[in-house]
Amino acid sequence: GTATNTGVFLNLWKLVFRERRYRMHDWTIKLDVDAVFFPDKLRQVLRRHCPSGCKEVHFRQNLTRMFDREPWRRRQFVPIMIDADDNGVHAAMLGPIEVFSRRAVVKFAKYNMVCKTEYAQGMNQELWGDTWSEHEDVFIDRCMLRLRVVPIIEHKLLDDMLSGVNRSPPVCQPGFVAYHPYKNVDRHLRCHFQAHSAHTEAF
Numbered sequence: 001g002t003a004t005n006t007g008v009f010l011n012l013w014k015l016v017f018r019e020r021r022y023r024m025h026d027w028t029i030k031l032d033v034d035a036v037f038f039p040d041k042l043r044q045v046l047r048r049h050c051p052s053g054c055k056e057v058h059f060r061q062n063l064t065r066m067f068d069r070e071p072w073r074r075r076q077f078v079p080i081m082i083d084a085d086d087n088g089v090h091a092a093m094l095g096p097i098e099v100f101s102r103r104a105v106v107k108f109a110k111y112n113m114v115c116k117t118e119y120a121q122g123m124n125q126e127l128w129g130d131t132w133s134e135h136e137d138v139f140i141d142r143c144m145l146r147l148r149v150v151p152i153i154e155h156k157l158l159d160d161m162l163s164g165v166n167r168s169p170p171v172c173q174p175g176f177v178a179y180h181p182y183k184n185v186d187r188h189l190r191c192h193f194q195a196h197s198a199h200t201e202a203f
Contacts, residue, residue, distance in 0.1 A: 004134035010116070017109040026053065028105045030098040036172065036179040036191045037097065041156075045177060046099075049152050056107055056149045059099040060091035060141070061158040091153040093144070095137035096160060096180035104149045108140075115143035 022028045027046065031037055050057070100108070119128040119139070127146060133139040144151065159176040172179045172191040179195060182188040 004131075006134050006136045006139045009136035009140075010112070013108070013112070016105075022102060022105045022109075026102055028100045028102070030095075030100075031178070032096040032180060034181040034183045034188070035096040036182055036188055036195065038177055038195065041175070041177045042099070045154055045157065049154065050101075054101045054103075054152075056103045056147075057101045057152050058093065058104050058141075058144050058149055059157055060093045060151045060153050061097075061160070091151070093137055093141035093151070094158060094160060095135075097158050097178040098137065098140065099157070100149075104144070107147050107149060108143065111147050112143060115139070115146050118146070 016022060016028070029042070045059075118124045119133050122128070124146070127142055133142060154177075156175050157177050158180060159172065159178070160180045172195040174195060176195070179191050182191050
C-alpha cells in the first residue's frame with residue numbers, strides 16, 4: 001500500500017527550498033526510485049503543453065480506473081481531487097513522478113506553511129478533513145489546489161500498475177514518461193529496454 005510519508009517528504013522539500021537550485025531551472029521533477037524514467041519523453045510533453053513556458057502549473061496523471069480505490073472514490077472529494085477532460089478522463093497527482101514549474105515551486109516554498117498549518121490544526125475540513133494527506137502526493141496535490149497552482153492533465157505521464165493504468169502481466173508499452181513500480185534491477189532494466197525499443201521503433 002501507499003506510505004504515510006508526508007512529514008519525510010516535507011523535510012526533503014525544506015532542503016530543496018534552502019538550496020534554491022530550483023530557481024535556476026524551468027522545471028522540478030520528483031521521482032520514486034522504482035520508477036523507470038525517460039527525460040526525452042518528458043521534454044516532449046513539456047514542449048507540447050508549454051511551448052512558450054508555463055507559469056504556476058503542476059501535472060496530474062490520468063486515473064480513469066481508480067474510482068474503486070481510496071481516496072478518489074469518496075464523493076465529497078471528487079470536486080477537490082479530480083478533474084475531467086472532454087473525454088471524461090479523471091486525473092490526480094501520484095507520487096512516482098511529480099512535475100512542477102519553477103513558479104509553482106516558488107509559490108510552494110513561500111506558502112507551504114498555509115497547507116501545513118491548516119492540516120495540523122484541523123482547519124478547512126473540506127480539503128484536509130481526513131487522514132489521506134499523510135500521503136505526500138495527496139498532501140501536495142491538495143496544497144497545489146489550495147495555493148491555486150493550475151493542474152495540467154497529461155495522459156502519457158505515468159504508466160502505473162498500482163493505479164490500474166498498466167496491464168497484467170506488466171508490459172512497458174511506448175509513449176509514457178515514466179513507468180512504476182519496478183523494484184528490482186532486472187525488472188527495471190527489462191521495462192527500460194521494452195519502452196526504449198518501442199520509442200526507437202516509433203521514430
